[in-house]
Amino acid sequence: MIAPLRRAHRRILVTLSLGLPLLFVSSMFVRTETPRVDLPAELGLGRVALPEAPIEPDPLLYWSAAPVRIGQSLPGDARLLGAVRSGLWLAWSPELAELEEGTLFVYSLLDQEVTALIGEGTDEGKAQ
């Protein structure tokens, strides 16, 4: 009959009751990690600082040779380099190493606007 199913159900419930709250709480703690990352040395970019403030949803990292300001739409020459999450790189592109001088910036896919310039006013935001 169904006693084995009941036992399996009980075990699943105990496992979830312990595991899921732990997973949720842990995930809330890690999102406070400092938004700073060291890029691979071979890119020659040094350290890139991402905005301290919470980044807007669905952020993407772009490069543009043209001047870029916060709040503007995507520049015509913008090149997608990768996605950003929790202020950290989710992915990066080998193209970075080949870029000429320009500006790295974060673009919100949701808001359709530039939300942050990376390393603005320092050499960090400039591709070299």
Next chain:
Amino acid sequence: MSHAYRAVGWNRQKKVYDRILTLGVILFLGLFMGVGALLRPNATAETLMIRGFGAAAFLLLHVILSIGPLCRLDPRFLPLLYNRRHMGVTMFILAALHGLLSLIQFHGFGDVHPLVSLFTASDSYGSLAWFPFQPLGFGALVILFLMAATSHDFWLANLGAPVWKALHMSVYFAYALLIGHVSLGVLQAETSPWLALPVALGLAWVLGLHLVAAGTEARLDRDVEGVEFEGLVDVCAVHDIKDKRARIVCLDGERVAIFRYDGKISAVSNACQHQNGPLGEGRVIDGCITCPWHGYQYEPHNGSSPPPFTEKVPTFDVRIRQGRVLVNPDANAPGTEVSPALIDFADKGAPDA
């Protein structure tokens, strides 16, 4: 029920259930996308739809997971359970729309196949903050698809209730994957506590409800410690059972429903053959034990559904001795005829409730 495919047998209850469900989903999506567009005027329709479908599916999954324990705690929630499978299929459709639109928006325009991109965009499995959350959602979607695809009674009949139940218990695994998908995905980017709080409350609600229901059910799974007489176990007094109702006892780890009806006592397995619903919480209607979940019926003396139906549940030998009900803990094969124990006036004890 039959091993041949039959289209869904619509009745008024199912139509009302589905209308309310559809209306609720439309209202939620309209509200979510309307408020989203007001708060973020530049947001694209695709993004609002991705988030709306995902939120609706996640919320509906919480409702679905709550129905089982709520029905265990209060039978007034049983109408929600009646057509729960339609709610599950609706939830899968919403989740599939969320997944499909996400796949197009985030992986559809690269130089690799979108599914390859989904699994290779990030390989930071060693970091919680960077953990690839999208494959978690994909895994949950696969499970939900299997459940939706096998939700029809055709599969229930072919697989058998225990296998079908085991397959559909994987909803808990899908739920775990989705908690990971949401916690490591959108809640990493959206840091507002007003988004994290509902997820935390939903998780606490689902787990708390299951734990409370499990606690109240635990007493049913304790074997009866009645005196044995000639291989039969003394389970209760005749007057402990209300007329047309049952008392559920546990014998050798299995629940047995002992029904009293028309001056007789019969015992059958407590698990309905359809979806393992609790027969002992049903009633005897028109001479048949009627499952409280979907109305499947069985004759008390042989555990068989009345013709033309073919479902059968195990029966148990039962006797009455000095006003006490004695049950043989060894189940008979499903559908085995067992003479009901007749209640003498002297056995009757307290008046029927």
